Amino acid sequence: MQKNLLRLQNELRTLSAEYADLRFVEVERARIRTKKGALEEQKETFSRGVGFRVLKHGAFGFSATGDLSENSLTSHLRQAEKMAREFSKIRHSEIKLTPRKPVQERWKMPVGKEPWGLSLKEKIGPLLEAEKKMLREPHIDSASSFLDFTRKRIVFISSEGSWIEQTLYRTGGWIYGETWRGREKIRRSWPGPSGCYRAQGYEAIEGFNFISEADRLAEELKELRQSPEAPAGEYTLILKGSVLALQLHETFGHASESDRVYGYEDNFGGRTFLNPGLLGGFPVASSAVNLVSDSRFESGLGGTGSFQYDDEGMPAQKTEILKRGIFSAYQTSRETSFFLNQPASNAHMVAEDWSHYPLIRMTNFSLLPGKSSLEEMIAETEEGYLLDNELSWSIDEMRLDFQIGAEAGYRIRDGKIEGLVRFPVYHGNTLDFWKSCDRVGSGEEWQFWGFPDCGKGGPYQEAFTGHGLSPARFQKVRFGRE
């Protein structure tokens, strides 16, 4: 393959086009499901191939193949060129890219414990133990767990002279318990219902402490069988963990993707209320809210969206998206940064694998820590709820009107947690909601939460996204159905 890549590098350079690149990607993924203390299903996936992107006469073309023979690779490079040429005939505006200095680098994400070096028994041991622990309780009907390991090797080569090799890891998992209350299924999960993912090896799974969390899950499920449903009304809301990550992700995370400004996602992902006229001076959140997009691996242990270079060869970097509540920047690519009259892309182009066209994606989209703490927030709340894990979510095309449901809520009265409620659902408008944020937890409580399945594009593809955050408090939030 190395010989083929060298040959292709030469072909890219001599292609008659404004720009061209290729990504050779090898992805290995192992997913394991256990249930009721036993192994239930295993799936291993291996995929490798090359995706070519060519910019010719102001239009992009993309072609990808898993056939790594010389003929196939050359043929697909030509196909990408042909696509670009055909689409250049029907374009009404020309794509231009902001500049990029070529770079040559090799980088492998450091991990503590290589997942592919462990036996199946070693991997699932803690999960089976946690499940068995929960199942000892008579009210627990079922317990299940999931582990997910990805190792991805990318070689990026561009006509400008870049040659970048990276190896990335993504590791995640979750455990949940279920109890039935008549025909109603009640579930509690840890660290979140679709897991928590980190840019780490197996040490991420060890860090989740499944065995000790199993006790808490079992106790909460027992209580939830008797708990009332969350009432409707206006309350103070404290969010932490997975549900706060989702809130961030769905509102400002997606809203600040710059391709939405140009209608690229209208059909599928939607648009954004953040129009370019708001950049630099418009308050879209309270001054307690500072949001950054930071894809640098060294920015924090385990940021799920971390890399050294994005899939356009731009170096990982930090961008302030909201500074003290003021909208400051979009997530961009080389194409959209040109439209926005910026000197360079801030490295947000990511493709799921070799067969997909890279798109603007969140990387590590985080809420910077404040000065408060969860304990303080609860103590200062007269009447409200604390939520941690999401159950359902829905948001409009502009990323404004949302509704989020959680697995359970902790009821707070006069500064103390009183008990649990079932099926809390809250809703709001993104601008009002984030303007009501009056407290953000400090760096001591700051952690990364990551999702594996942010969907976008056609053909549909998924991306890992990370969200660093501490708990945060919001005032006068509407609960119940709208």
Add this chain to the structure above:
Amino acid sequence: MMKKEIQKLGHKILHAAGSLPLQIFIRQKRGALVRFTNNGVHQNGFQDLLSYTLRWMTENGPIYLESNDFSETAIRRAVQSLSKEKSKNKLSSSFSKKKYPAVREAFPFNVRRVPEMAAQAIGEAVSLIRRRQASANGYYSAYERSFYWADTSGRELFHPATAVRFGLTAIKGSGKGYQSVYQANPKKLKIRPVVEEALQLAEGAAQNEIQLPAGEYPCIFHPRAFLEFIEPLRRHFDARFASEGKSVFSGQLGKKLFSPHLTLKEDLEHPGQFGVPFDAEGDPKPKVILAERGVLKDLLGEGHSTRGICEHPFDPQNLVVERGKKSLREMMGETRRGIFINKIWYHALVREESMEVTGLATAGSVLIENGRCRGRVVHLRYHDSILSLLDRIVGASREQILLKDGEMGAALFPYLQVSRLRIV
């Protein structure tokens, strides 16, 4: 890739497997999806994909291994890693001749010409849109696919398929309208009617902006919107899930759960349907009447497995809702005050036991008064139960629309009229 070439790859894997009881599923996909706005094409991609999934049943459940490396070394390594686990299956010495549905889904075209086909279709669409002083964004896709299934007992199945799709959101003033079409035969794709309908919806939506108070309203659903609306219910048609007491249909067979206007089938051989005639375990897909005139009749079992392919083991892939007698025009004409739901957005399951869902209606979803479109409804969020809605169906149109549904199937739905939907 021709059938012979894929068979050759299948035989290569079978040879490496020897007498081990293994199942093989090879999937091929070639073609492109191209997305565009008024200004031209942005995201696009020609994909040439070929992969195999090996399924190995052990005492601890199934193991799946999926790869696109067809080298001898990789195949041998894959088979060896699977065979380390003790198998649960015994190799059957013979297998009964099973009857598979006869479905023609392949209408061969020159896949290398997809860029030209896409450019032509998109050029035509954008030109129409610009002439009407509107803007648009949409997609065009054309693919050929092959599905090959085999096991080491000698069973071998092959199904080729082609598909072309075109979808467009037209924007005119403050109005938006969405329309899409799917055909198995690329020659049958007509761009102009799709663009015209999307524009018509956009123009209707642009007339007025209407605030509707929260409440319940009669609605007519576009077939696509209705298929998406009932999405969370699909896995509950799994017979095994129901036998475990976990489905909303557990213990409900034979009961009248829905409106008498609803007859819902899983029927690949229904005229106008397309899909793969075998499931992920190589069994033929039988016709199943899920609901007949509102009564829950049957659930899905053998022949409907999607294990290793989809997240849920049994999922309907060829849904058909029986048509009604009135045309869409007649249904709209008879609507005193109601909502036409053209497309839904961010549809989410809020509570599973009641199938309570929420989402938004968009892109051509308009208020109808006395048979006429009055404009788009601002902030059209619904919050209701799928099960209740299926009980409130009061009519189905004569027209049925074919919709692409998953990798291996399609859905054939009419427009559906419900007596009320809760808008919040």
